[in-house]
Every structure is written in C-alpha cells, then in structure tokens.
Amino acid sequence: MKVPLLDLKPQYHALKADLDAALLRVAESQYFILGPEVKALEAAVATYSGCKFGIGLSSGTDALLIALMALDIGAGDEVVTTPYSFFATAGTVARVGARPVFVDILPDTFNISPAAIEAFLATKCEKRGDALVNRATGGRVRAIIPVHLYGQVADMTRVMEIARKFDLAVIEDAAQAIGSEDPQGRRACSIGDIGCLSFFPTKNLGAFGDAGMCVTNDARLAEKLEILRVHGGKPKYYHKVIGGNFRLDEIQAAVLNVKLPHLDSWSAARQRNAAFYDGAFARAGSATGVRTPPLAPRAARHIYNQYCIRVPRRDALREYLQQQGVGTEVYYPLSLHMQECFAYLGYQPGDFPESLRAANETLALPIFPELVEPQLQYVVDSIAAFFKR
Numbered sequence: 043m044k045v046p047l048l049d050l051k052p053q054y055h056a057l058k059a060d061l062d063a064a065l066l067r068v069a070e071s072q073y074f075i076l077g078p079e080v081k082a083l084e085a086a087v088a089t090y091s092g093c094k095f096g097i098g099l100s101s102g103t104d105a106l107l108i109a110l111m112a113l114d115i116g117a118g119d120e121v122v123t124t125p126y127s128f129f130a131t132a133g134t135v136a137r138v139g140a141r142p143v144f145v146d147i148l149p150d151t152f153n154i155s156p157a158a159i160e161a162f163l164a165t166k167c168e169k170r171g172d173a174l175v176n177r178a179t180g181g182r183v184r185a186i187i188p189v190h191l192y193g194q195v196a197d198m199t200r201v202m203e204i205a206r207k208f209d210l211a212v213i214e215d216a217a218q219a220i221g222s223e224d225p226q227g228r229r230a231c232s233i234g235d236i237g238c239l240s241f242f243p244t245k246n247l248g249a250f251g252d253a254g255m256c257v258t259n260d261a262r263l264a265e266k267l268e269i270l271r272v273h274g275g276k277p278k279y280y281h282k283v284i285g286g287n288f289r290l291d292e293i294q295a296a297v298l299n300v301k302l303p304h305l306d307s308w309s310a311a312r313q314r315n316a317a318f319y320d321g322a323f324a325r326a327g328s329a330t331g332v333r334t335p336p337l338a339p340r341a342a343r344h345i346y347n348q349y350c351i352r353v354p355r356r357d358a359l360r361e362y363l364q365q366q367g368v369g370t371e372v373y374y375p376l377s378l379h380m381q382e383c384f385a386y387l388g389y390q391p392g393d394f395p396e397s398l399r400a401a402n403e404t405l406a407l408p409i410f411p412e413l414v415e416p417q418l419q420y421v422v423d424s425i426a427a428f429f430k431r
C-alpha cells in the first residue's frame with residue numbers, strides 16, 4: 043500500500059469542473075491582478091476568520107512581512123516569537139531590519155509559551171520613557187508573533203494579556219491555522235492586531251501556486267496594508283511610504299473562491315483522521331512508543347494542518363516508513379535559533395530545551411482529508427511493526 047504524506051490530486055478531481063471553469067473565466071476576462079476574484083476572496087476569508095478586512099497578498103511570507111511594515115517595525119526594534127516554526131516567521135522580522143527574540147514552546151501544543159514571553163519581558167527588559175528596552179541589546183521590543191502551529195491556536199488569552207500589559211502589537215502567524223479556534227471559540231487571526239494566512243498548496247486552503255492574506259479588524263491598519271501592497275503608492279505614483287509588490291493575482295483568487303466553501307468539510311475530515319489515529323495508537327498501546335498529540339481543550343477547534351507524533355528513534359522510523367510506502371515529514375528538524383543565518387543572535391542549542399526536543403522527536407503523518415481508513419490503519423500498523431522488530 044502507498045500512503046503519501048499529501049496528495050492534492052483527489053481534491054482537484056472532486057472539484058475539477060468548477061476549478062477549470064474558474065480558470066477559464068479569468069482567461070476570458072484577461073483581468074489578472076487585484077480584480078473581482080481577489081475582492082470576493084478578501085471579503086469571504088475575512089468573514090470566515092472573524093475579521094472585517096482582508097488584504098490579498100502574494101504569499102504567507104509576504105503577509106508576515108507587510109504586517110511588520112504596517113506596524114512600522116524596523117531597525118532598532120525587536121519581535122518576540124517562537125524558535126519552532128517555519129523559517130518565514132523569524133526571517134521576515136530580520137528582513138525588515140528588526141531582531142527576532144526567541145522564547146521556548148510548550149511541550150503539549152508546540153506553541154509559544156506565554157510564561158516564557160512574560161519571563162523575558164519582565165526580567166530582561168525595562169521601560170525607558172515610552173519604550174520597552176531589551177537591556178542586553180538596547181533594542182526596543184515592539185511585538186509578539188505567536189504561531190498557531192499545525193492548526194492549533196496558541197494560548198491567545200495569555201498572549202493578549204501580556205501584550206496589553208507591555209503595550210506590544212500581536213501578529214498572528216496563522217499560515218497553518220485558517221478557521222481554527224481557541225477554547226473561547228475565537229477564530230485564528232481575529233484576536234491579535236493582524237492575522238497572516240498562507241494559501242501555499244500544502245496548507246488546508248491551498249491555491250495553484252503562492253498566495254496569502256492579511257486579515258484585521260483595524261480599519262487604519264487595513265488601509266496601510268492596502269497601500270503597502272502596491273509599493274506604498276496612494277494615489278497611484280505618489281509615495282508617502284515605501285512598500286512593495288505584494289499583490290495577489292486573479293487566477294489564485296479564483297481557485298481559492300471555488301475551494302473556500304469546501305474548507306469546513308476538509309477540516310472535519312482531517313479531524314476524523316486525527317481521531318482515528320488517536321484511537322488506533324491508543325489500542326496499539328504504549329509498545330509502539332508513540333506519543334500522539336494531546337487532545338486540544340474540548341471547545342477548541344484544531345484543523346490539523348499536520349498530525350505530529352513524538353517517537354523515539356524518529357529518523358530510523360521515518361526511513362522504515364519510507365520503505366513501507368508511507369510518506370512522513372519532519373517539521374522542523376533545526377530550530378530557528380540554531381539556523382546559521384541567525385548565528386549573530388548568539389543563541390546556544392540548549393537555550394530552548396522544548397524546541398530542541400520537539401525538533402528531535404516529532405514526525406508528521408499523512409492526515410489529508412481524502413485518506414481512507416485502511417490507509418490510516420496501515421500507517422499505524424507499520425509504526426507498530428517498526429517498534430516490535
């Protein structure tokens with residue numbers, strides 16, 4: 043049996059008539075950039091995310107970049123975030139000239155630890171006038187970027203309390219978490235100042251290429267984002283600020299407009315698959331050595347962009363599963379604080395023990411909506427067989 047980590051073809055074939063028609067509609071219109079498809083998508087995704095405004099963008103990475111720009115974060119500024127995420131979370135902070143400050147994650151959810159954020163702010167920083175200054179660097183701490191990793195919302199109640207206490211902005215990196223909810227039923231992106239979404243093809247809502255969006259409830263920020271998206275020109279060819287080309291194209295928006303109404307059923311299928319794994323690993327017993335992701339708090343909505351288990355001998359298991367026809371991936375093998383490009387930040391491997399442990403132990407299993415039970419059972423049986431050898 044073959045169980046790929048992700049196969050996008052069944053989703054395409056299920057929606058082929060609608061998707062092909064949408065692509066042809068754009069071809070016939072010859073309207074390619076920031077047109078009616080983008081407008082419709084912006085309104086639909088904003089509503090879906092519990093926000094008033096959506097700004098369609100070229101990628102999730104550009105969403106993070108432009109969010110930082112809209113908050114005027116740049117040289118001399120610092121942004122607190124997690125070392126256990128996709129590179130873009132911290133890469134964009136450095137790209138605007140600011141300094142990423144990492145704090146460790148919580149072992150159960152893999153999300154940023156509010157206690158660690160608070161410990162950094164309370165013990166390593168001090169108020170100087172209006173600014174909150176990192177004593178070690180002299181930099182001014184401006185914002186927090188929590189990442190809703192694998193599709194589960196970070197502890198936003200605590201993050202927002204801390205942000206208010208220290209007067210910091212909050213950018214939600216919801217690239218993996220469109221439509222997920224915290225235990226209070228609040229949607230990812232609707233809690234902080236700006237939410238950033240990615241429509242990269244492997245995300246729960248995937249385009250036919252790169253695409254992203256910022257969503258917000260703040261009209262002033264929405265306007266700034268719109269201006270920055272087109273090189274900072276408003277009116278056209280008159281620039282008070284320097285932006286970039288962060289535009290979303292009509293073909294991507296047309297594809298996403300077809301897919302969005304199906305997103306809830308796909309997320310439900312991912313949840314069903316996750317529940318199957320949870321049950322099957324529990325039945326297989328501790329002999330497998332597998333630790334499944336702990337169940338989210340009851341009222342929370344986890345959309346399982348990834349289903350990551352923790353296992354001993356992870357790399358050997360991964361190789362064995364490969365031989366058995368089961369695709370897996372390691373998200374992420376090297377924490378951001380250990381990336382060569384961030385050596386100048388001066389972190390040591392052991393600075394964030396939970397991130398280090400997660401990087402060594404986690405393995406993402408196939409979880410995409412169209413998987414069938416025999417495939418899921420085969421994954422579990424293959425893992426059990428590895429540990430019985």
Ligand SMILES: *Cc1c(COP(=O)(O)O)cnc(C)c1O
Pocket residue numbers: 101102103104127128130131189215217218240241242252253254
């Ligand atoms: C995918 C991802 C991004 C970047 O999105 P792109 O659309 O690929 O640029 C940022 N942050 C996280 C956590 C992601 O998973």
